[in-house]
Every structure is written in C-alpha cells, then in structure tokens.
Amino acid sequence: MSSDATYQRAGRLEVRALEKRYDDERTGDSVLALERADFEVEGGEFVALLGPSGCGKTTILNIVAGFISQTAGEVLVDGQAISGPGADRGVVFQSFALFPWKTVRANVAFGPKMRGMDKQERRQLADEYLELVGLSGFEDKYPHELSGGMQQRVGVARVLANQPAVMLMDEPFASVDAQTRMTLQEELTRIWQERRPTIVFVTHDVEEAVFLADRIVVLAPHPGRVREIVEVPLTRPRVWDDILGNDRFKETVHHVLGLLKAPQVTEQPTVEAET
Amino acid sequence: MSAPSVADQRPVVAPTLGFRRRLLDNTVVRNVGPFMPIVLLWWLIAELEVFPSAFFVGPDVVAVRLVELSRNGILTGYLADSLYRLGTGVLVGLLVGGVFGLIIGLSRVARRFAWPLLVFFQAIGDIAWLPLLIVWFGFSLLSVTAVIVYTVVFPLALSITAGIASVPEDMRRASASLGAGRWQTLTEVVLPGALPGVVSGMRTGLGYGWRALIAAEIIVGTSGIGFMMFDARRVGEVTDVFLGMIVLGVLWYALDALILAPLERETVERWGMVRRPAAAAK
Amino acid sequence: MPSLMALRRRAVNLLWFIAPFAALALVWVVAVELTDVPSRVFPALAEVWSAGVGMVADGSLWQHVGVSLQRTVTGAALAAVISIPFGILMGISRPVAAYFSPILRFSVALAGIAWIPLATLWFGFGNRAVIFIIFNAVFFSLTYNTMLGVSRIAPDMHRAARSLGAPRYRMFTEVYLPGSLPSVVTGLRIGMGYAWRGLIAAEIIATSAGLGYMLFLARRFYHTDIIVLSMIIIGLIWLAMDRFLLAPLERRTVERWGMVAGATR
Structure with missing residues (x-):
C-alpha cells in the first residue's frame, strides 16, 4: 500500500467572477467584501492569496471551502461547481481545529474513517502521513500535549491523508512563533515538492507568500479585489538560508510590497508587510 | 497506600526522606490527613464541655x-x-x-x-x-x-x-x-x-x-x-x-x-x- | 445615537426574550381551559394573577419577600465579612492552603441544607437558624474560593509587588484582594446558589415568615394559586439577584x- 501513499491527488481550481456582499449588522448597509475575483490554480500548483486585512482573502477561502456562500460567481474544482464543504477541499486552519478528544493518529485518520475505510488500513495510512510531516512517535499523544508547531503538522497531515483535490490553508502559521514558522514553511515546501498537492495558501505576510508560492494573487482592500497575479521566479527546493540573500527573492518582495502600498499612499501612509 | 507491614521486610534502601515524600504525595494521606487534627480538636471541645453536651457531642x-x-x-x-x-x-x-x-x-x-x-x-x-x-x-x-x-x-x-x-x-x-x-x-x-x-x-x-x-x-x-x-x-x-x-x-x-x-x-x-x-x- | 437598525435589533432581541414566556403563558391558559383541572390541583393563570394582586394590596407579599431578603442579605454579608479576610490569610501560605483544601471541599459539599437540623437544634426555630443556614452556605464556598484565588496568584506578581516595595499590609489590599477577586466573586455566586435554596428549605421547615413559609402555608390549604405565585416570585428574585448583582460582578x-477564575464547586 505504500506506493499508494506517495500518490497525491491534485485537482484544478477555478474561481470565476466571485463576489460577496454582507449586510452590516449595525448600519444595515450592504457592504461589498469581494468584487469579481478571477483566478485559476493548476493541478499541483502552489498559489498564495496575499493582502492586508479587509482584502477578502479569507472570504475567498471560506467560499472555496464551502463554509459561506457567494453572492455571485462560481467556484469549480476539476470543472465541477462546488456546493457546501466537502472532502475534495481540505482546510488547514489558523486555529489548528484539531479534535482534542482524539489522539494524533485518530485526528489524521478522521477523513478516511468518514469514508468508511477499515480500521487497520486507516491506521496505517495515518502513520504514513505522520511520518511524512515528521511526527513519528507521537501517534498516541493528544493534541494538547504537542507544541503549536507540531499541532499544525498534524493539521497538514490530516488534510493530506484525506486526499483532497485542493488543500486550503488559512494563515496556518500565524499562531506559532517566528522560529517554528520558518521551519514549518521549509517543511511545507518539502512536502509539497514530494507530493505535489494543489495548495491555496492565505497569508498577510509578503515574505512567506514569496518563499512558498509559485504564484501570488495579490489582493487590495475596500472592496476586496484582485490587484495583480505575480509569478515567483525562484527555483526549488527553497531554504531560508539561501533565499534570504537571493536577489530575485528581494526583488519580488519589493515588487509585491509596492503593489500593496501603491494606491493607499494618501489615505494610509504605511501598510505593514508583517504584523 | 498502606503503611509498611510486617510481611514487607525488604531492606529499606531509600532513606526516610524518600518515604516522607511518598507519604506526602499519597492521595489518601493528602486528603484524609488534614481531617485528623480537626477531629482531635472536635474531640477536645466536646471533652472540655465548651458547649453543653445536649448541643455538641464528641467524635467518640x-x-x-x-x-x-x-x-x-x-x-x-x-x-x-x-x-x-x-x-x-x-x-x-x-x-x-x-x-x-x-x-x-x-x-x-x-x-x-x-x-x-x-x-x-x-x-x-x-x-x-x-x-x-x-x-x-x-x-x-x-x-x-x-x-x-x-x-x-x-x-x-x-x-x-x-x-x-x-x-x-x-x-x-x-x-x-x-x-x-x-x-x-x-x-x-x-x-x-x-x-x-x-x-x-x-x-x-x-x-x-x-x-x-x-x-x-x-x-x-x-x-x-x-x-x-x-x-x-x-x-x-x-x-x-x-x-x-x-x-x-x-x-x-x-x-x-x-x-x-x-x-x-x-x-x-x-x-x-x-x-x-x-x-x-x- | 443608536441607528434605526440598532433599535430594530434591540426590539428583535426583546421579542426573543418575551416570546418563550408568552408561549408558556399561552400553553398554561389553554391547558387549564381544556383539561378543566380543579384549582386545588393546578391554578389558572388568572387566579395566580389575582392572588398576586390581593397579596400586594394587603401588604403580605412585601412582608414575606422583605423578611426573606433581609435574612439573605444578613447571612451573606456576615459570611462575606468573615470569609474573605479568612480565605486570603489561608491562601497566602501554600502549605496552609494545601492543608485546608480538602477540609473546605468537604464543608462546601455539606454547606447549607444539611445544617438545618443542627441549626434548629442550636438556635431553635426562627430567624437565627435561617440566617445561620445562609451564612454557612456562603461561608464555606466563599472561603474556599478566596483561598484558591489567592494561592493561584502568580508568584511573579507576588515578587514584583514585594520588590516594588509594597509593605506586608499593603500587599493585602493591593495584591491579594484584587488578585483573588474573580475567584471570590465566583465563590460568592456558587454560595448564593446554595444559600437561596437553603433559605427556601429552612423557611419551609423552621419559621413563620418568609417566602418559603408562604409557600408551605399555602400548601396546607391547597392554595395552589399562592404556591405557584410564590414559585414565580422565588424564581424572579433569584434571577434578579443573579443577573443584576452577581453576574455583572463576575463579568466585571x-x-x-x-x-x-479557577474556582471549583
């Protein structure tokens, strides 16, 4: 079965003219949170959604995941329009959202269990994915016994083990410390290169986006909209030690920062690249 | 749990300190121990007839x-x-x-x-x-x-x-x-x-x-x-x-x-x- | 200035609060009407209402409510005055706190109603026995939680205050009391929960005035309208105390x- 484990499904995601309006609870006004977002993610591609708060990046992710519904436009996975959440789009959450009453192994085996895979098989599968994320030996621990960084590794393994067409990551490393974050970023690129899943990665951290992604969908706020889609001209494998001094990395970061700043110069003097 | 019994005559290598620690860490000792002085106090109050015995009786x-x-x-x-x-x-x-x-x-x-x-x-x-x-x-x-x-x-x-x-x-x-x-x-x-x-x-x-x-x-x-x-x-x-x-x-x-x-x-x-x-x- | 939308939302919230009770009242009216249940088994809503109006008019309701509230306040205040300093003193030293912890847990479990026989034996039937019940229901829970609160104040905070030059007695008011306050309030809330139930039980058993007495007296004559009225009033008073006094205190x-608050029951 181990040959199966190296196979990773990688679907194609299309976001077509996506729009989201909210009714403001207090004023009762209709607010445009997202204005006609259009982009595609090829099978096996790593795309980052980048922008400051209010740019609609999490809105896009939530719509793609099926957690909320759009007011216009459509989302296609492998050509099929989505409706509601489903196993074809696995989500890695900023809050980890691991089930505290399940062991690490049971967390990873959750998706396969829902599909009705038998116990022995899913146990083996879970252990393989835990090995992939470097957590062998922690199978029987409960999530709260693990550090934040390790918990998010479980989150990644849990989604990959479920073989989704698209893996959606919502600022997954925002709540771990800086050192751990860099390690996790490197690990993620390694895993991505090994398995080639399709990843949509939401972040507000410019360097993170440039380091991780093939392409970056840069978003602008008020209303949220796509400003530009930037190709990242960096080769893989990527390691922070090499990347930090790389001129193309610096140029790309500079370019993206410029995109984020440009239109708001008069209203908001600075847009923090990192918070 | 139990105090060292007669049957338990293996040579005690760990000195008293280890035993005291174990004794203090024991759940039963920790939970029941504090009641002992209270019971003693109770007994004393009753014995000295601080309150009339129609209202207050001792543990005995x-x-x-x-x-x-x-x-x-x-x-x-x-x-x-x-x-x-x-x-x-x-x-x-x-x-x-x-x-x-x-x-x-x-x-x-x-x-x-x-x-x-x-x-x-x-x-x-x-x-x-x-x-x-x-x-x-x-x-x-x-x-x-x-x-x-x-x-x-x-x-x-x-x-x-x-x-x-x-x-x-x-x-x-x-x-x-x-x-x-x-x-x-x-x-x-x-x-x-x-x-x-x-x-x-x-x-x-x-x-x-x-x-x-x-x-x-x-x-x-x-x-x-x-x-x-x-x-x-x-x-x-x-x-x-x-x-x-x-x-x-x-x-x-x-x-x-x-x-x-x-x-x-x-x-x-x-x-x-x-x-x-x-x-x-x- | 609240916008139209905010006003509407408030109205909707109010409606959501009223609707369940309105539905309950409706079910009550319809059920009594349909089943034709005799009023000595269950009263009609109108009967309860008129019983209420009557008791308000002749002042007996205020008398009973007044007596009950007075007892509650006296007992709880007495407990607060004694338990809070007591709890703080015990909590300051970790060994002392560890020592008293099981004893107090035991006492909290026993507090309130179980003391009624002894209280009436010691103080006779009447006011003092009831106040004693309230007192001890609050006392143990409050002492325990205060102690817990103080003993859980971070050692760093303790050290910081000492190294900033706070003398011992100032530590009491500047560190221990505010530091343990959340736990104190939780202890008070739990204790009051026991006390209020203890009050009703004690008044049923041991006095000739108060809400519990009113309740039990009505039972003797099968005045179910007054029984249900008393129940509603008991519920309302507790809700008012909890919502407008204890909960806001805890929240604040x-x-x-x-x-x-690391409080335990």
Whole structure:
C-alpha cells in the first residue's frame, strides 16, 4: 500500500467572477467584501492569496471551502461547481481545529474513517502521513500535549491523508512563533515538492507568500479585489538560508510590497508587510 | 497506600526522606490527613464541655452511635433509601436533561427560544417545587424523586446546551471539509465537544440534587438520612444529627472521588479541555 | 445615537426574550381551559394573577419577600465579612492552603441544607437558624474560593509587588484582594446558589415568615394559586439577584481583567 501513499491527488481550481456582499449588522448597509475575483490554480500548483486585512482573502477561502456562500460567481474544482464543504477541499486552519478528544493518529485518520475505510488500513495510512510531516512517535499523544508547531503538522497531515483535490490553508502559521514558522514553511515546501498537492495558501505576510508560492494573487482592500497575479521566479527546493540573500527573492518582495502600498499612499501612509 | 507491614521486610534502601515524600504525595494521606487534627480538636471541645453536651457531642460518642446504628440496620437502611432515591432521580434526570439539552443545543432557534425558559425554571429551584409536588403526589417517595429529577435536569440541560454552543466553529468546519456528514459531525465532533459541559453540569446537578434530597426527606419525612437527622433533632438526639452530617459528607466525598473526579480525569483533563468558568452553565 | 437598525435589533432581541414566556403563558391558559383541572390541583393563570394582586394590596407579599431578603442579605454579608479576610490569610501560605483544601471541599459539599437540623437544634426555630443556614452556605464556598484565588496568584506578581516595595499590609489590599477577586466573586455566586435554596428549605421547615413559609402555608390549604405565585416570585428574585448583582460582578472582575477564575464547586 505504500506506493499508494506517495500518490497525491491534485485537482484544478477555478474561481470565476466571485463576489460577496454582507449586510452590516449595525448600519444595515450592504457592504461589498469581494468584487469579481478571477483566478485559476493548476493541478499541483502552489498559489498564495496575499493582502492586508479587509482584502477578502479569507472570504475567498471560506467560499472555496464551502463554509459561506457567494453572492455571485462560481467556484469549480476539476470543472465541477462546488456546493457546501466537502472532502475534495481540505482546510488547514489558523486555529489548528484539531479534535482534542482524539489522539494524533485518530485526528489524521478522521477523513478516511468518514469514508468508511477499515480500521487497520486507516491506521496505517495515518502513520504514513505522520511520518511524512515528521511526527513519528507521537501517534498516541493528544493534541494538547504537542507544541503549536507540531499541532499544525498534524493539521497538514490530516488534510493530506484525506486526499483532497485542493488543500486550503488559512494563515496556518500565524499562531506559532517566528522560529517554528520558518521551519514549518521549509517543511511545507518539502512536502509539497514530494507530493505535489494543489495548495491555496492565505497569508498577510509578503515574505512567506514569496518563499512558498509559485504564484501570488495579490489582493487590495475596500472592496476586496484582485490587484495583480505575480509569478515567483525562484527555483526549488527553497531554504531560508539561501533565499534570504537571493536577489530575485528581494526583488519580488519589493515588487509585491509596492503593489500593496501603491494606491493607499494618501489615505494610509504605511501598510505593514508583517504584523 | 498502606503503611509498611510486617510481611514487607525488604531492606529499606531509600532513606526516610524518600518515604516522607511518598507519604506526602499519597492521595489518601493528602486528603484524609488534614481531617485528623480537626477531629482531635472536635474531640477536645466536646471533652472540655465548651458547649453543653445536649448541643455538641464528641467524635467518640458519634463513632459509638455509628457502630450501634449500623449493627441494628437503621443507618444502613436509611442510607440505602437515600442513595436509591438519589440514584433514581439522577439517572432519570440525566436522561431527560441530556435529551433536552441535545435537542435545544442542536438547533439555533430552539436554543434561543428555550434558553430563557431553562434559566427561569432553574432559578425557581427544586425545593420550591416541593409543596406543589406534595399537593399532587402526597407525602410520597414520588415527590422526593421528582424534586431530584427536576434539580438535575436544568443544570444539565443548560450545560449541555452551552457545551454544544462552545464547540468552536472551526472544528465543525474541519469535520465537514474532511468529508463528515451531518450525523457524523454530531457524533464525532459536537457530542465529544460538549462533554466538558456535560461533566460540569453533572457536578452542579449532583451538588444541588443531593441537597434537595436532604430537604425533601426532612419535609416529606418517611425515611432516609435527612429524615433520620430531623427526627433525631425532634427528640433532641444530637448524636444522630452529627452522625447524619458526617455520613452525608463522607458520601459526597466518595461520590466525588469515585465517580466525578475519575470521569473528569479520563475526559476533560486527558484531552486538555479546560472547563470554562461556569459562564452559562450556572 | 443608536441607528434605526440598532433599535430594530434591540426590539428583535426583546421579542426573543418575551416570546418563550408568552408561549408558556399561552400553553398554561389553554391547558387549564381544556383539561378543566380543579384549582386545588393546578391554578389558572388568572387566579395566580389575582392572588398576586390581593397579596400586594394587603401588604403580605412585601412582608414575606422583605423578611426573606433581609435574612439573605444578613447571612451573606456576615459570611462575606468573615470569609474573605479568612480565605486570603489561608491562601497566602501554600502549605496552609494545601492543608485546608480538602477540609473546605468537604464543608462546601455539606454547606447549607444539611445544617438545618443542627441549626434548629442550636438556635431553635426562627430567624437565627435561617440566617445561620445562609451564612454557612456562603461561608464555606466563599472561603474556599478566596483561598484558591489567592494561592493561584502568580508568584511573579507576588515578587514584583514585594520588590516594588509594597509593605506586608499593603500587599493585602493591593495584591491579594484584587488578585483573588474573580475567584471570590465566583465563590460568592456558587454560595448564593446554595444559600437561596437553603433559605427556601429552612423557611419551609423552621419559621413563620418568609417566602418559603408562604409557600408551605399555602400548601396546607391547597392554595395552589399562592404556591405557584410564590414559585414565580422565588424564581424572579433569584434571577434578579443573579443577573443584576452577581453576574455583572463576575463579568466585571473576570472579563475586564481577562482573568479566568479557577474556582471549583
């Protein structure tokens, strides 16, 4: 079965003219949170959604995941329009959202269990994915016994083990410390290169986006909209030690920062690249 | 656990310090030890007749009475009565409260509608129902049991409802996007997630339920520990009143140590889910 | 200035609060009407209402409510005055706190109603026995939780205050009391829960005035209208105490300071 484990499904995601309006609870006004977002993610591609708060990046992710519904436009996975959440789009959450009453192994085996895979098989599968994320030996621990960084590794393994067409990551490393974050970023690129899943990665951290992604969908706020889609001209494998001094990395970061700043110069003097 | 017995004559290598540490760390020693000086103080106060002996008796007198009443079966009989009522009431209460809490907790509309009612009925308090129950069912066991059921139902239903509401949105979403259906999400995520609420609700419910039992036994008065105490009070048998209180205290302690604490240890604590400060569960 | 939308939302919230009770009243009216249940088994809503009006008019309701509230306040205040300093003193030293912890837990479990036989034996039937019940229901829970609160104040905070030059007696008011306040309030809330139930039980058993007495007296004559009226009043008073006194107090201490009270029942 181990040959199966190296196979990773990688679907194609299309976001077509996506729009989201909210009714403001207090004023009762209709607010445009997202204005006609259009982009595609090829099978096996790593795309980052980048922008400051209010740019609609999490809105896009939530719509793609099926957690909320759009007011216009459509989302296609492998050509099929989505409706509601489903196993074809696995989500890695900023809050980890691991089930505290399940062991690490049971967390990873959750998706396969829902599909009705038998116990022995899913146990083996879970252990393989835990090995992939470097957590062998922690199978029987409960999530709260693990550090934040390790918990998010479980989150990644849990989604990959479920073989989704698209893996959606919502600022997954925002709540771990800086050192751990860099390690996790490197690990993620390694895993991505090994398995080639399709990843949509939401972040507000410019360097993170440039380091991780093939392409970056840069978003602008008020209303949220796509400003530009930037190709990242960096080769893989990527390691922070090499990347930090790389001129193309610096140029790309500079370019993206410029995109984020440009239109708001008069209203908001600075847009923090990192918070 | 046990003091070194005669049979246990292996040479003691670890010196006294290790033994003292072990002794202090022992759960039984830690929990029972502190009561020793208190009992001694109690005995001293009684012995010196600080209070007239018609109002205050020492532990020795109570102990003698304990043996006496256990031998002739009065105490054990009453204790069995009380425990049986508490057990029945709590079981029915758990069942009703559990189902109730689930139904209310799972639907947002039901929750919004039922919450104020639950809070209100919880506020009326068990004992206030007793007179009406007596009107309906007479001075009977049914009245006593009904009070306990009532006491357990509301805290439990409230805590389960709050517990379900407190399951993080992200966890439900995670479950759905891993391919779980509605039913699977309920059994795999929502119910275990609500468990801390259930446990704390049980704790509150039992704490109230068992006070209600005593009050009901005093008021309805046919048998049971509460009845025994009040009956003794009527004839001025202070010893039996003291004995009753000790029995009640020990009983609660046992209940907590044997049922509630292990339950909490095996679930909430093991999973690292800290009980929220009794915000809504109260 | 609240916008139209905010006003509408408030109205909707109010409606959501009233609707359940309105529905309950409706069910009550219809059920009594349909089943034709005799009023000595269950009263009609109108009967309860008129009983209430009557008791308000002749002043007996205020008398009973007044007596009950007075007892509650006296007992609880007495307990607060004694338990809080007591709890703080015990909590300051960790060994002392560890020592008293099981004893107090035992006492909390026993507090309130179980003391009624002994209280009536010691103080006779009447006011003092009832006040004693309230006192001890609050006393143990409050002492225990205060002690717990103090003993859980972070050692760092303790050290910081000492190294900033706070003398011992100032530590009491500047560190221990505010530091343990969330836990104190939780202890008070739990204790009051036991006390209120204890009050009703004690008044049923041991006095000739107060809400519990009113309740039990009505039972003797099968005045179910007064029984149900008393129940509603008991519920309302507790809700008012809990919502407008205890809960806000807990919120203000626990939430404003972002502290979680580590209180246990």
